[in-house]
Amino acid sequence: xxxxxxxxxxxxxxxxxxxxxxxxxxxxxxxxxxxxxxxxxxxxxxxxxxxxxxxxxxxxxxxxxxxxxxxxxxxxxxxxxxxxxxxxxxxxxxxxxxxxxxxxxxxxxxxxxxxxxxxxxxxxxxxxxxxxxxxxxxxxxxxxxxxxxxxxxxxxxxxxxxxxxxxxxxxxxxxxxxxxxxxxxxxxxxxxxxxxxxxxxxxxxxxxxxxxxxxxxxxxxxxxxxxxxxxxxxxxxxxxxxxxxxxxxxxxxxxxxxxxxxxxxxxxxxxxxxxxxxxxxxxxx
Amino acid sequence: xxxxxxxxxxxxxxxxxxxxxxxxxxxxxxxxxxxxxxxxxxxxxxxxxxxxxxxxxxxxxxxxxxxxxxxxxxxxxxxxxxxxxxxxxxxxxxxxxxxxxxxxxxxxxxxxxxxxxxxxxxxxxxxxxxxxxxxxxxxxxxxxxxxxxxxxxxxxxxxxxxxxxxxxxxxxxxxxxxxxxxxxxxxxxxxxxxxxxxxxxxxxxxxxxxxxxxxxxxxxxxxxxxxxxxxxxxxxxxxxxxxxxxxxxxxxxxxxxxxxxxxxxxxxxxxxxxxxxxxxxxxxx
Numbered sequence: 001x002x003x004x005x006x007x008x009x010x011x012x013x014x015x016x017x018x019x020x021x022x023x024x025x026x027x028x029x030x031x032x033x034x035x036x037x038x039x040x041x042x043x044x045x046x047x048x049x050x051x052x053x054x055x056x057x058x059x060x061x062x063x064x065x066x067x068x069x070x071x072x073x074x075x076x077x078x079x080x081x082x083x084x085x086x087x088x089x090x091x092x093x094x095x096x097x098x099x100x101x102x103x104x105x106x107x108x109x110x111x112x113x114x115x116x117x118x119x120x121x122x123x124x125x126x127x128x129x130x131x132x133x134x135x136x137x138x139x140x141x142x143x144x145x146x147x148x149x150x151x152x153x154x155x156x157x158x159x160x161x162x163x164x165x166x167x168x169x170x171x172x173x174x175x176x177x178x179x180x181x182x183x184x185x186x187x188x189x190x191x192x193x194x195x196x197x198x199x200x201x202x203x204x205x206x207x208x209x210x211x212x213x214x215x216x217x218x219x220x221x222x223x224x225x226x227x228x229x230x231x232x233x234x235x236x237x238x239x240x241x242x243x244x245x246x247x248x249x250x251x252x253x254x255x256x257x258x259x260x261x262x263x264x265x266x267x268x269x270x271x272x273x274x275x276x277x278x279x280x281x282x283x284x285x
Numbered sequence: 286x287x288x289x290x291x292x293x294x295x296x297x298x299x300x301x302x303x304x305x306x307x308x309x310x311x312x313x314x315x316x317x318x319x320x321x322x323x324x325x326x327x328x329x330x331x332x333x334x335x336x337x338x339x340x341x342x343x344x345x346x347x348x349x350x351x352x353x354x355x356x357x358x359x360x361x362x363x364x365x366x367x368x369x370x371x372x373x374x375x376x377x378x379x380x381x382x383x384x385x386x387x388x389x390x391x392x393x394x395x396x397x398x399x400x401x402x403x404x405x406x407x408x409x410x411x412x413x414x415x416x417x418x419x420x421x422x423x424x425x426x427x428x429x430x431x432x433x434x435x436x437x438x439x440x441x442x443x444x445x446x447x448x449x450x451x452x453x454x455x456x457x458x459x460x461x462x463x464x465x466x467x468x469x470x471x472x473x474x475x476x477x478x479x480x481x482x483x484x485x486x487x488x489x490x491x492x493x494x495x496x497x498x499x500x501x502x503x504x505x506x507x508x509x510x511x512x513x514x515x516x517x518x519x520x521x522x523x524x525x526x527x528x529x530x531x532x533x534x535x536x537x538x539x540x541x542x543x544x545x546x547x548x549x550x551x552x553x554x555x556x557x558x559x560x561x562x563x564x565x566x567x568x569x570x
Binding site (some may be wrong): 008010016017018019020021022023024044045046047063066197199200223224225226227228229230231232233258261262263264265267268270271274275276277278280 | 293295301302303304305306307308309329330331332348351482484485508509510511512513514515516517518543546547548549550552553555556559560561562563565
């Protein structure tokens with residue numbers, strides 16, 4: 001808890017040296033050392049309740065919808081008929097909440113290594129955890145890599161909602177994981193992964209892209225604006241086993257679904273693939 | 286200088302309560318109380334040199350290009366033939382540097398209230414201050430509102446590169462200023478103003494839009510990603526006295542000009558007008 005000082009939580013990490021985002025703390029709601037990581041939940045003055053893992057903000061009630069909607073609806077609306085979906089990580093439940101907005105999804109499995117995250121989210125972040133109780137959802141508590149090894153040709157869309165490549169999520173940024181993802185997809189399957197900030201981690205993203213291009217015919221990068229993540233934005237690596245770009249939705253976004261969205265629209269989907277020139281030159285080659 | 290503590294500068298303001306961005310300080314390069322405001326320049330560990338006015342980051346060498354390019358090239362590429370340009374504020378020189386990239390611009394006037402900002406930028410932010418020495422540039426040290434009162438039908442594009450509506454820039458967020466801007470424009474003229482963050486100041490933006498819609502036939506909002514501004518993004522209010530939307534460039538961006546850009550492209554111009562649903566619902570009515 002040493003990152004809370006004078007009533008402010010500060011996110012200081014060697015993964016983004018020299019810059020830091022801080023939130024004023026009204027009340028610490030929960031703090032534990034789980035088997036895998038340090039889990040902290042606090043009530044902030046202006047961003048609602050906040051989930052922190054190993055000192056890094058994972059979600060705040062003010063802006064979590066930006067990330068959860070974009071990492072989910074980009075791959076799901078780029079797929080012609082997503083029936084079976086897998087979420088690796090995402091123990092806060094926010095991605096599940098978004099996946100089940102698609103009526104054609106028949107089942108969604110969540111594979112989270114740390115049940116402490118699920119329990120903390122259920123207690124203190126009920127708007128995100130709402131997805132856990134949906135009848136289409138199956139929970140699997142365990143290692144994502146291990147889980148993937150026994151799955152072949154099973155999922156239409158796989159979303160990797162991981163923390164940064166330091167700590168328990170490190171293996172989810174490696175080539176071997178992306179090989180397992182590929183073999184777990186149905187023909188035409190799509191993956192979408194949390195892929196860091198173009199402002200702070202362009203080299204990490206380029207490295208991911210490099211080996212993904214050897215595995216998938218389509219490898220793309222999109223991003224969204226989100227104040228509580230380092231640099232104020234977060235990117236997504238989207239790969240498809242078909243030859244079709246994922247940069248436009250290919251299914252209708254019904255008004256019933258659209259009105260549940262705070263960030264995603266058809267236009268936002270396409271615009272999120274348009275990168276600033278410095279990033280486009282590196283990533284759109 | 287009390288906002289530097291334990292080697293970190295923190296941007297704490299009642300204009301964005303409860304959240305704060307911090308940069309690690311390597312060396313304080315300059316600090317003065319000018320007639321108008323507190324001016325601080327420091328060398329940061331990871332964002333280059335940083336200009337701070339009244340405790341608020343105005344520009345960092347790492348990411349200033351995002352703001353300077355977008356506030357300049359959106360209105361200039363939306364105008365068919367911008368010959369005469371006015372910049373109100375912008376004492377760091379970055380907008381001037383961008384304006385003079387347009388060969389058809391014949392003259393650009395900068396009206397900055399605080400010559401201390403210009404001097405600090407010339408000494409410590411030479412990449413931004415480069416614009417001051419261009420032969421098409423005229424400097425006017427004085428109050429923007431006062432300057433505008435005597436100008437009628439003179440400028441094709443007016444860019445208001447101001448700080449926040451607290452302190453010396455307060456008057457630049459009021460209806461009377463936007464009335465003066467309108468009367469200083471040539472027929473078909475376009476204005477573009479710094480217009481805060483959709484995440485943090487939606488009410489401020491809506492208020493600006495409300496009175497602008499009574500003055501201008503076209504009132505639009507665009508934004509860009511920029512890590513060192515509150516919430517990691519900043520918006521622009523773009524108004525035109527013609528009926529033509531400014532959301533697409535209407536002149537060719539030559540390869541000679543494009544290769545000087547780190548953020549702006551034709552596609553980025555259009556994408557920057559596509560707002561997340563929560564903001565679009567409020568601002569695109």
